[in-house]
Amino acid sequence: MSKQKSLSSPRALDHLVLPVGSLAAARARLGSLGFTVASDARHPFGTENACVFFSDGTYLEPLGVASREAFEASVAAGNVFVARDRAFRFRRGEDGLSAIVLGTNDAGADHARFRKAGCSGGDPLEFSRPFRLPDGSSAEASFRLAFAADMRAPDFFLFCCERTSERPAIAPDLLSHANGVTGIARVVLVEDNPSDFQIFLQDVIEQREATAHSFGVDIDTGNSVISVLTPAGLDAWFGLQAGAERGLRGAAVVFRTQKLEAVEALFRRNDIIYEHRHHRILVRPAPGQGVVFAFEE
Structure with a gap:
């Protein structure tokens, strides 16, 4: 067993990206396993998710394709997140684990760090999407992503996720799982x-x-x-x-x-x-x- 000394606090796990062929299938499967699944939510670049949130602050992001046309257009426009998802589905099939996501307060600094280390996965991504609040109203959640990848690993990547808007509260019932x-x-x-x-x-x-x-x-x-x-x-x-x-x-x-x-x-x-x-x-x-x-x- 070998160890190296830690010089700084590590980036904490935020969530996992789990490509699925169908959000309906994912909802049924995860529900049968005792997980409480949130409502479907769409991204502005052709994908959609139905997340499973945990009380420790981490979560699962089952990821589906909502609009093939928007999905392909996003790849053509250089969207790293969608391009990686498309490549994963082509090589590995519709279901799997494609990415580990780490929390950050400064995705811009992480992108610069990845470039300096030679492990940048491509251009950062900023986007917003609607989010349903516990009281039934909706708000907008905004994010900035910095990607890291290794060319020797085409079926896996990581990214740091910065929430550039206030993080909406998760309804307590979504944090409770059978x-x-x-x-x-x-x-x-x-x-x-x-x-x-x-x-x-x-x-x-x-x-x-x-x-x-x-x-x-x-x-x-x-x-x-x-x-x-x-x-x-x-x-x-x-x-x-x-x-x-x-x-x-x-x-x-x-x-x-x-x-x-x-x-x-x-x-x-x-x-x-x-x-x-x-x-x-x-x-x-x-x-x-x-x-x-x-x-x-």
Whole structure:
């Protein structure tokens, strides 16, 4: 095990981008797993989401295509977010985990930092979209995104997300989930040689400390952990076969939950196929859920 000293606070995990073939399918699947799913919301560049918010401030962003015409026009206009989503769907299919999103107070500074480190994913993106408030009224949420990518990993990217408007309050009922999940404990990526991407991830997260182990490397974001596992590690911990491809790929999301017994009872009621492994409950991917979901106390 090797460690490097941390020189600054890391960028915290904000959310995960999960491309889906259909928001309706994602809503049905996530609902059956005990998640409360927010109303559909459209972006101005052809995509739409139906988010799952957690009490620790993180969330899932199932991402669908709302308008193919606007989607393609956005790619042609140089929208990095949409171009990456289109490329992911072309290479990996309609369901999966395409991006890790980190919180920031200054996306402009992050873009400059990524350019200096040689890991910029392209031009920043600014946009606004309507947001429904808990009282039923609507407001506008505005964002600025700074992208980071590694050309060796065409199926995965990261970006820092700055909210340039006041963050709207999340309705309390959206933070309550039948499965008891309170947040994202770990995001799992897979790659034959995790150390090839360690410096890239540390630069983006701005975390100088990493923990190397026999199955890969772990990087702490302060509120979660990003793990890059070898195919052998992915098999040992999650019973998954990674295939022979190189480059970072999304493989699993590990959630914090209050009681595994309650999760198991819920899955039995909803006819969800699951398994126990290493003190976790694992659920294999399905339409609307593109990677393994794992639940741990």
